[in-house]
Amino acid sequence: MLITVLTMMAVPIGSASAASTKNPVILVAGMAGPGFAYEPLAARLRNDGYRVYIFQLPGLGLGDIHQSAEAFAPYVDAVIDQTQAAKVDLIGHSEGGLVSRDYVKSFGGSAKVDKLITLGSPAYGTSVANIASVFLFGNCIGLTACNQMAQGSTYLNTLNAGDDSIGNVRYWAMATKWDELVQPWRNAYLNASDGNIKNVALQDQCWWRIVGHAGLIFDGAVYSGVKQALRGYTSISFDCWAW
Numbered sequence: 001m002l003i004t005v006l007t008m009m010a011v012p013i014g015s016a017s018a019a020s021t022k023n024p025v026i027l028v029a030g031m032a033g034p035g036f037a038y039e040p041l042a043a044r045l046r047n048d049g050y051r052v053y054i055f056q057l058p059g060l061g062l063g064d065i066h067q068s069a070e071a072f073a074p075y076v077d078a079v080i081d082q083t084q085a086a087k088v089d090l091i092g093h094s095e096g097g098l099v100s101r102d103y104v105k106s107f108g109g110s111a112k113v114d115k116l117i118t119l120g121s122p123a124y125g126t127s128v129a130n131i132a133s134v135f136l137f138g139n140c141i142g143l144t145a146c147n148q149m150a151q152g153s154t155y156l157n158t159l160n161a162g163d164d165s166i167g168n169v170r171y172w173a174m175a176t177k178w179d180e181l182v183q184p185w186r187n188a189y190l191n192a193s194d195g196n197i198k199n200v201a202l203q204d205q206c207w208w209r210i211v212g213h214a215g216l217i218f219d220g221a222v223y224s225g226v227k228q229a230l231r232g233y234t235s236i237s238f239d240c241w242a243w
Contacts, residue, residue, distance in 0.1 A: 023089045023114050024051040024079050025230065028072070030094030031061040031145055038093070041217045041226075048227065053079050061095045064144045065155060068095075069102035076103070076112055087114040089230055093217050094181070095145060097121025097173075102159055110167035117172045117229045119216040120179050124160065124187040125151030128180075151187065165196040172229040172236065174222060177203045181213040198234065200225065206240035 025045055027038045035056035042052045055075055057068050079088055090113055092100035097118030103109040104116060126149060140146035148155035165171055175188035182188045189199040202211055202222060211219045220242035228236050 022050055022230075023087055024053065024083045024085050025089045025091060026076065026079060027052065027054045028090060028092040028096030028100050029054065029056050029061070030092075030096045031057070031149075033057070033093065033096070034060065038217060041091075041223065044223050050230070051083055055096075057095065057099065061099075061145055062143050065095060065098050065148050066102055066106070068145075069099045070107055072099055072103045073107040073109070076109065080112060087112055089113070089115040089117070091117045091119065091226065092121055093119045094121055094213065095149065097123065098149070098156075098159065101164075104166050104169055105159065110169055113169050115170045115172070115230060115232070117174065117226060118188070118190075119174050119222065119226075120176060120182055120188055120213050121173070122149050122156075122182045122187055123164070123173065123190050125149055125153060125156050126182050126187060127151045128183050160191075163193065164190040165194055169196065170232070171197040172225075173197065173199045174216070174225055174229075174236075175199070175201045176211045176213070176216055176222075177201055178210050178215075179213045195234075198229075198236065200236045200238075202238060205238045209240065 027042060029035060029038055035054040038054050042054060045052045055072060058071050061068060076088060090100045098121055100116055104113055147153060171190055173188060173190045175185050177185050179185045190197045192199050202209060206221050209221055211222065216222050221238045221240050224239035224242045225236045
């Protein structure tokens with residue numbers, strides 16, 4: 001049954017021959033992001049010896065984000081059961097970062113997640129007047145998740161109530177100042193009130209790199225930071241020349 005869950009809900013990548021000392025990595029897709037779109041990032045991770053799984057959001061993430069987080073919980077359990085790992089690491093792009101944080105906060109993930117990396121996730125929403133226009137849907141009418149990602153939404157107020165860090169999970173929030181979806185771009189940052197949260201913007205170190213919202217999952221410099229976060233680095237130094 002667990003294998004069925006993995007097959008139906010996401011795209012598993014890698015093999016048991018990968019370095020078993022590393023936590024399995026689950027890529028949590030963003031809104032309207034099919035699992036295969038994350039293959040380039042997964043391939044980089046696989047080449048670096050990680051066991052990688054891609055979680056495609058139910059209904060491509062157009063529905064309720066909290067329900068997506070609830071659906072994510074048995075998926076994580078299935079990965080842990082399959083790999084016999086103690087914990088997993090999560091990389092959440094865009095809405096996938098919200099789903100990951102909601103899972104940790106609301107569905108027992110704090111005991112099962114070691115590191116959580118967000119890439120351009122609207123942690124504190126976006127002031128973009130029409131989020132859906134970015135995804136070519138025209139408007140937010142009927143798209144629950146779209147409305148939930150708006151700045152000041154009831155969903156985000158609930159998710160962000162209390163501390164942004166939960167338990168012993170370590171967080172890295174990565175942003176790009178060229179993000180056309182998360183506006184202001186600093187809303188991709190978490191409230192770094194304790195040492196478990198690290199916020200970093202690509203252009204603070206690589207000012208000339210023009211990387212948009214979707215580009216965060218393809219860019220080599222961003223990936224250099226992801227690798228360091230997965231290794232537990234407390235300070236991220238992007239390789240600005242990586243492709």
